[in-house]
Amino acid sequence: MPASVSLLPVTGLAEIRPGDALAEKLLACLQGQAESGDVLVVTHKIVSKAEGRVIDLNSIKPSEWARQWAERWKKDPRQIEVVLRESAGILRMEHGIIISRTRHGLVCANAGVDRSNSPGETVCCLPEDPDASARGLSQRLSQGLGFTLPVLISDSFGRAWRIGIVNVAIGVAAMDPFTDYRGQDDPHGYPLEASIMGSADALCSAAELVMGKTAGVPAALVRGFAWKPDECPSSRSMIRPLDQDFFR
C-alpha cells in the first residue's frame, strides 16, 4: 500500500539577518516538529541572508553599460550591475530581461538576484556554494535531532516552453537528488529505459505549495517520501550538459 506524503510548513522562524546562525534557529523550530525520514526544503533567501549575500544597492556604482541598459528598460541600474556581476555568462538580454548562467551553472532570470523578500534598498543573491550551505545545515540539524535530515535549498525559476515559475533545488545534502527507475520494469514487465525523475526538484516544487511567496514561510518538511541516502550529492549533477540538451 503506497504511503501518503505530507508537506509541513516550518513555523516559528523569525526574520533572518546577515550573520544569523541559521542552523541553530532552524533547529529550535524543528525540535519536536521534524521526524526521522523527513526532508527539509529551505528557500535560498534565508540561507543567502544568513550568509550575508544581501547587497545594499546604495553601495553599488553601476557601470556605464549597466546604466544605459537600465535606462532603456526602466530598471534600477544598481540592480542591473549586481545581476551582471553575479552572471558567469549572459544567455539573453532583451526586453528588459536578463537570462544568465550563474557560476553554479544555473540558468535563470537575473542570475538569481532578487529584490522581493529582501529589506529596504537591498537585493538578495544566491548563496556562493548552495551545496556547502545545504551540507552545513544538514550536518548540524542531523546532529541536533539525532537522525539524518537531508536538506534541499530551493529557488523559483522560469522555464523554457512553459509559463509560470516553479521551484527547483539549487543545493542538496544527504540525499540522492534523483529517483532512477532505469533497470526496473513497469507493472507490464517492460523495462523503464529513460526514467530518471528529478526528485529533488519535485520535492522543492511540492514544498512551494505550503511556502508561498507572501506567507513568510521559508522552510518546509516533506514527510513520507522514500529518499535514498547519498553522503556527497551535488546540485551540479542536476545541470544538463549543453551537448546533451535537446530540450532547448
Add this chain to the structure above:
Amino acid sequence: MPASVSLLPVTGLAEIRPGDALAEKLLACLQGQAESGDVLVVTHKIVSKAEGRVIDLNSIKPSEWARQWAERWKKDPRQIEVVLRESAGILRMEHGIIISRTRHGLVCANAGVDRSNSPGETVCCLPEDPDASARGLSQRLSQGLGFTLPVLISDSFGRAWRIGIVNVAIGVAAMDPFTDYRGQDDPHGYPLEASIMGSADALCSAAELVMGKTAGVPAALVRGFAWKPDECPSSRSMIRPLDQDFFR
C-alpha cells in the same frame, strides 16, 4: 498559521482498458476518500487508455524514412512512425532522440508516445484533448461527490537546462493553473512583479512523489492547497509563446 498539504495516493483502481468508464471507476475509489477542497491529479496514461489512445504496433506500417531512422538508432520503426504521426512539428531529431511539438503545443520527447505502462506490443499516446478529458472527469466526479473536484492530467517531461524528468499538467479543469502574486506585496512591502507560480505543474510534480513509475498508482489527491476556482481553464495558457520564450 499556514496549513499543511497532503498528497494521498488513490488506491483500488484496477488496470484501465480501452472503453472503460474511467470517471465511474475513479468515483468508486474516491467515495469516502476525497474531501471538499481536494485536487485530483491523474496520470495521462489511464486517461489515454480509457479513451482508446493505445496503438497496437503490429497495426503500424512504418514509412521508409521512419524505418531508416529507427535502424540507424536501433529503435522500433513502428514506434518511430507513431511518434512522427503524433508530432505537429519536430524540434530535434538526433542521437535517437525526437523532441516534438504536439498538436496541443506541448514540447516533449517522442510526442508523449510511450511504451512503458502499456500492455504487450502497444504504445500509449497523449489524449486528443486533455482539457476536455479533465473537464469530463471533473464534472462527473464533482457531481458524484457533491463538491467541486478540480482535475489535473499529468505527464512526465524532460526539461531544458536540467536533468531529470518532472511531472507537468497537460490538462486542467475547474481550477486556475497559476497562482498570480502580481500586485501583492512581500512581507517587506516590496511589490512582487514577476511572480506567477505554475501551480498546476507544481501540484503534478508533488503528486508524482506518491505515484511513482512502478507502484501502479495512477492518481493522487492533493489536500490542503488553496486553489482558485476557474470554470474554463486551459492548458494552452501554460504554454509559453515562442516570441516570449527567453529561457530556451
